[in-house]
Amino acid sequence: MTSEVALIERWRSLLASYNRVSGQLDRALQDRHALTLTEFETLDRLTIGDGEKRRMQDLAGDMHLSQSALSRTVDRLEKRGLVRRAMCEADRRGVFVAATEEGVRRHVEARRSYLAVLTEHLPPNATCG
Amino acid sequence: MTSEVALIERWRSLLASYNRVSGQLDRALQDRHALTLTEFETLDRLTIGDGEKRRMQDLAGDMHLSQSALSRTVDRLEKRGLVRRAMCEADRRGVFVAATEEGVRRHVEARRSYLAVLTEHLPPNATCG
DNA sequence: ACGCATCTTATGCGCTCGCATATAATCGGA
DNA sequence: TCCGATTATATGCGAGCGCATAAGATGCGT
Numbered sequence: 001m002t003s004e005v006a007l008i009e010r011w012r013s014l015l016a017s018y019n020r021v022s023g024q025l026d027r028a029l030q031d032r033h034a035l036t037l038t039e040f041e042t043l044d045r046l047t048i049g050d051g052e053k054r055r056m057q058d059l060a061g062d063m064h065l066s067q068s069a070l071s072r073t074v075d076r077l078e079k080r081g082l083v084r085r086a087m088c089e090a091d092r093r094g095v096f097v098a099a100t101e102e103g104v105r106r107h108v109e110a111r112r113s114y115l116a117v118l119t120e121h122l123p124p125n126a127t128c129g
Numbered sequence: 130m131t132s133e134v135a136l137i138e139r140w141r142s143l144l145a146s147y148n149r150v151s152g153q154l155d156r157a158l159q160d161r162h163a164l165t166l167t168e169f170e171t172l173d174r175l176t177i178g179d180g181e182k183r184r185m186q187d188l189a190g191d192m193h194l195s196q197s198a199l200s201r202t203v204d205r206l207e208k209r210g211l212v213r214r215a216m217c218e219a220d221r222r223g224v225f226v227a228a229t230e231e232g233v234r235r236h237v238e239a240r241r242s243y244l245a246v247l248t249e250h251l252p253p254n255a256t257c258g
Numbered sequence: 259a260c261g262c263a264t265c266t267t268a269t270g271c272g273c274t275c276g277c278a279t280a281t282a283a284t285c286g287g288a
Numbered sequence: 289t290c291c292g293a294t295t296a297t298a299t300g301c302g303a304g305c306g307c308a309t310a311a312g313a314t315g316c317g318t
Contacts (some may be wrong), residue, residue, distance in 0.1 A: 007251060008247065014251070015193060018144070019193040021143070057295090057297085063305090064145070064148040066275070067297075068297090069275055070297095072275090075298090085301075088296095091283075091284075094296060095298095101192065115133055118136045165303095181306080195307080196268095197267090197308095201269090220313080221314085222266040224267065
């Protein structure tokens with residue numbers, strides 16, 4: 001089947017794009033800012049609004065990450081003082097997470113590298129829905 | 130910048146496609162065939178021609194996998210009898226890898242699931258170079 | 259022939275991940 | 289009010305990954 005071959009080629013192409021871009025992002029963020037891509041993305045979610053705190057559950061929703069992995073990512077960020085956990089008084093099962101000032105600073109810096117890598121390595125025709 | 134937003138959206142879109150498809154592939158292959166996506170892809174490389182043996186280095190080349198990860202993937206496949214390592218006589222640093230008959234059988238079965246998942250979950254407009 | 263740089267694969271190590279489960283809080287029905 | 293089902297987060301555990309390095313083989317210059 002020609003369609004099968006084409007299907008596989010599209011998948012391989014998607015894989016190649018993903019690996020190239022995520023690899024470059026990971027390396028750049030790690031080398032220049034000591035941040036994992038996952039850590040950066042988490043920080044990114046916490047600085048969209050201004051200092052908006054969000055619940056873990058809420059965060060996990062739009063990140064491609066398991067609940068446990070997110071919990072540990074927040075652990076790591078918290079240990080380095082980039083993020084702060086706070087009780088959620090309305091529902092004491094929940095936990096709020098917010099970026100600290102240092103966290104916001106680090107995010108702003110890292111975002112420059114992030115955008116630079118995307119500009120350089122994200123193929124212009126990558127319209128994948 | 131509008132272009133920055135568009136850039137990030139394309140990246141997010143690529144990420145979403147990758148995660149959806151690779152997740153579905155992984156689950157299907159694992160549940161129905163007890164194979165990791167990486168293991169399937171390795172097996173796939175070894176059954177393109179007919180029973181063609183290939184060198185580790187050669188394999189690593191077109192897979193998005195570190196040399197050590199490939200070595201261990203071959204370990205796992207070999208332990209289950211799906212793959213066989215053989216000395217490379219011409220250059221005794223090298224190692225040949227070839228799929229066994231059982232490996233070929235398992236690959237043929239798994240490939241059906243693989244194609245089914247791609248057909249169902251790979252977005253038709255995913256032309257990522 | 260010898261020694262040293264190079265090349266190929268294997269292995270030690272630490273990291274992040276997901277799954278399963280534990281812990282804690284909430285909610286709803288009897 | 290009390291108890292079981294449900295929800296939110298944390299944690300034990302094992303798996304796969306990449307980096308650095310070890311171990312083995314080659315090959316070139318002298």
